[in-house]
Amino acid sequence: MLLLLYNLIMKKLYLDKIDSTNKYCKDNIYNIDDMTFVYTYNQTNGRGRLERKWTYMGKDNIYASIVLKPSKKMKEIYSNLTQLLCVVLTEVFEEYGVFPKIKWPNDIRINHKKISGILAEGVINSDGNLEGLVLGFGVNLNTGEDAVYNIDQPATSLNLETGNVIDKEVFLKKVLNRFCLLYNRFIEEGFLLIRGDYLKRAEFLNKEVAVKVFDKTYEGTATDVTENGALKLTDKNNQEHILLIGDIL
Ligand code: BTN
Numbered sequence: 001m002l003l004l005l006y007n008l009i010m011k012k013l014y015l016d017k018i019d020s021t022n023k024y025c026k027d028n029i030y031n032i033d034d035m036t037f038v039y040t041y042n043q044t045n046g047r048g049r050l051e052r053k054w055t056y057m058g059k060d061n062i063y064a065s066i067v068l069k070p071s072k073k074m075k076e077i078y079s080n081l082t083q084l085l086c087v088v089l090t091e092v093f094e095e096y097g098v099f100p101k102i103k104w105p106n107d108i109r110i111n112h113k114k115i116s117g118i119l120a121e122g123v124i125n126s127d128g129n130l131e132g133l134v135l136g137f138g139v140n141l142n143t144g145e146d147a148v149y150n151i152d153q154p155a156t157s158l159n160l161e162t163g164n165v166i167d168k169e170v171f172l173k174k175v176l177n178r179f180c181l182l183y184n185r186f187i188e189e190g191f192l193l194i195r196g197d198y199l200k201r202a203e204f205l206n207k208e209v210a211v212k213v214f215d216k217t218y219e220g221t222a223t224d225v226t227e228n229g230a231l232k233l234t235d236k237n238n239q240e241h242i243l244l245i246g247d248i249l
Contacts, residue, residue: 006176011036019045021065022136029132034069060142070130080191082106101203113156141166191229213246
């Protein structure tokens with residue numbers, strides 16, 4: 001029964017071959033409804049955070065985007081939606097007996113090797129309002145060891161971690177169901193709903209980190225994540241910074 005929840009809530013759009021599901025969703029935002037799941041098994045030019053590429057690792061991996069349409073409430077927490085998806089994905093990985101860690105804000109890694117990435121992109125309409133949010137995610141489910149070795153940063157995949165071939169449809173259903181299960185409460189309650197689940201998987205707390213925020217890099221100790229999902233960092237002069245956006249490098 002639970003496995004069917006997302007079928008009731010989400011529309012699905014499968015693309016045979018596309019440069020990037022995120023780009024497709026942004027380009028077609030006016031024709032795509034709220035809560036539409038767009039996916040392909042052949043993504044030729046995937047995009048990542050920090051202007052990186054998301055490498056195509058074959059059809060048995062996940063390349064997908066969820067289109068969300070804003071309401072007033074959602075605007076306040078929309079940057080936290082990547083953290084919701086991050087917790088959801090991490091919990092699904094755990095069902096397979098692996099225990100990834102989260103690197104703020106939304107990288108998912110196992111032994112410091114990336115297994116999944118999330119890229120949120122907004123589209124602003126001519127009135128200056130947010131028309132839609134595209135929540136893109138890639139998951140390495142089934143790859144060869146050589147393939148992950150060739151990525152520009154340490155990476156792994158679920159089959160390499162578990163020793164089993166992973167059924168991508170089953171994995172996807174688990175992710176979408178969990179996302180749908182939490183989504184409405186998340187819109188009401190925001191990051192606080194998942195803060196505990198997020199923190200217990202955080203790999204960066206009480207560590208020295210460098211955080212890139214646009215052109216600036218902050219260095220210091222990551223001390224906490226606030227109730228809004230922002231990173232608290234204390235620098236060497238004992239000055240505290242609250243970083244709402246950015247990437248731990
Ligand atoms: C990251 O850099 O960690 C984010 C990677 C996000 C990759 C996914 S794959 C599906 C969607 N379409 C894209 O072009 N990128 C995202």
